[in-house]
Amino acid sequence: QKEVEQDPGPLSVPEGAIVSLNCTYSNSAFQYFMWYRQYSRKGPELLMYTYSSGNKEDGRFTAQVDKSSKYISLFIRDSQPSDSATYLCAMRFTDKLIFGTGTRLQVFP
């Protein structure tokens, strides 16, 4: 079993839709939880990170962590074609980052 599981998609939604991206993990020692966005032929860029259970909001993005269920989510409101990318969840233990496989998202006009 992988330490971090993520549905690879692809996910295709119309512009304006609410998108939900999810990851589960098995290692309860993970302390920080991140979401990266990766456009085609680019490196990942950090979108959001949190270290506690609950919600964290940044504009149209909301990161949610449930440590008791070992489950994290990223919600994108009012999705835009420019949100089309691969979204990677990542978990940190000390200074080691473990990535999910990424979910490919396509937002069509």
Added chain:
Amino acid sequence: EAGVVQSPRYKIIEKKQPVAFWCNPISGHNTLYWYRQNLGQGPELLIRYENEEAVDDSQLPKDRFSAERLKGVDSTLKIQPAELGDSAVYLCASSFFRDNSYEQYFGPGTRLTVT
């Protein structure tokens, strides 16, 4: 501020040939990482440097891969000889410590194709 710089962006080589990748991290970032990202997968750590010291190279295939970070700034990752299975994107990242955590900034990667 310039981001993480990597070169070359693309490289095509035949198997058994050597190849080298170069990375220049963000100024002031002491920690440097090399990751490998296979198609449809997330990045996987190969090696991490704190200044010029390799502090985690447990996932680096040492029979064919080597890395160095002279003077604690630029870094080079080498593969010799390359195998077909080495085809992947090689990402360099750098980080600094803030708010009790490290934030990693990634370069655009080098896409390696081994034929």
